[in-house]
Amino acid sequence: MKTLLGLLFVLSFMVVACSPSQDKTVSSNPEVTSTPVQAGEQKTQNKLLVVTTVAPLTNIVSNIAGDRLEVKGIIPEGTDSHTFEPRPSDADILSKANLIIANGLHLESPTEKLAKASKPKETKIFELGSNTITQDQWLFDFSFPKEKGDPNPHLWVNPKYAEAYAKLAAQQLTALDPAGKDYYATNLKNYLQRLDALDKATREIVASIPAKNRKLLTYHDSWAYWAREYGFQVIGAIQPSDFKEPSAQDVAKLIDQIRKIGVPAIFGSEVYPSKVEEQIAREAKVKTANTADDELPGKGSANAMENTNPEHTYIxxxxxxxRIIASNLGGNPDLVKNLNTGNVVGPTATK
Incomplete structure (x- = not known):
């Protein structure tokens, strides 16, 4: 009997010793413990995953999502988003997504095809561009001719459409995570103020450029919606609609066109480096400079919560x-000098 009582005492002591204390949470790893999540906090490992595509969209969404959600862009910067073929690892990321946000308008067709095949059945794919403009507002142009049926998808280059993207993102994130409604609304309000400042600075830049110089010839035709908003004329694109290099005949026509119109500069692309562009500029005797439509300046992460470079943002x-357009077309590049380009959330957030 004494032996039995002694055994019961030892067992009860072991149960007490092995029970978790009230102020500790036991991890699935027995060697790791963590402090319980306080009210209003989220456990990192439990964050919902939002998958995006190109870097500007990822950065816009990240500024709304902040630290409540994990935002991951899968199209690498400096990659042609039109022809990007997703990697096997992207299927794994998409299979874990709680929400997928794309641009749409046929921009990321291979990526969206993989997303539909890989994502959980309940995961929504939301297209920002397709929900910002209607089909009668689509623009077709040199790189995107109407006979091919694919509209120009580069809406985000227009800051007014970037505002629409931010609002739509806030709606989708709130639907995904209703408890974060006020948080997303605050981030949206702050971010829209930054985008409004960008819009105003853009209008001042355009006004500083002589009217006769408000013409764009670019390598890849990504400025159509920006030009429509700010009173510029897109006079052509070097890159044909098949995304290959132009023929000798196409180059000769472009050189003649530049000479007749008299623009002082043409603009290449960070994503599409081309010797043809340099040849055209040299023979037409104009300057050349590179702009970007989906590659953020400097090195950094488009995810605001991972970004350590304050200039590596959509803004x-x-x-x-x-700055580049104004410098080469006779405008005042200093008009963007005081523009706050930082994120509204994350390590580089600025007031």
């Missing part, structure tokens, strides 16, 4: 573009 990209 930073557009401010840099305005």
């Amino acid at each position: 930073g990209m557009m401010a840099n573009n305005m």
Whole structure:
């Protein structure tokens, strides 16, 4: 009997010793413990995953999502988003997504095809561009001829459409995570103020450029919606609609066109380096400079919560573009000098 009582005492002591204390949470790893999540906090490992595509969209969404959600862009910067073929690892990321946000308008067709095949059945794919403009507002142009049926998808280059993207993103994130409604609304309000400042600075830049110089010839035709908003004329694109290099005949026509119109500069692309562009500029005797539509300046992460470079943002990209365009078309590049290009959340957030 004494032996039995002694055994029961030892067992009860072991149960007490092995029970978790009230102020500790036991991890699935027995060697790791963590402090319980306080009210209003989220456990990192439990964050919902939002998958995006190109870097500007990722940065816009990240500024709304902040630290409540994990935002991951899968199209690498400096990659042609039109022809990008997703990697096997992207299927794994998409299979874990709680929400997928794309641009749409046929921009990321291979990526969206993989997303539909890989994502959980309940995961939504939301297209920002397709929900910002209607089909009668689509633009077709040199790189995107109407007979091919693919509209120009580069809406985000227009800051007014970037505002629409931010609002739509806030709606989708709130639907995904209703408890974060006020948080997303605050981030949206702050971010829209930054985008409004970008819009105003852009209008000042355009006004500083002589009217006769408000013409764009670019390598890849990504400025159509920006030009429509700010009173520029897109006079052509070097890159044909098949995304290959132009023929000798196409080059000769472009050189003649530049000479007749008299623009002082043409603009290449960070994503599409081309010797043809340099040849055209040399023979037409104009300057050349590179702009960007989906590659953010400097090195960094498009995810605001991982970004350590305050210029590696959508607004930073557009401010840099305005500086380049103004410098080469006779405008005042200093008009964007005081523009706040930082994120509204994350390590580089600025007031």
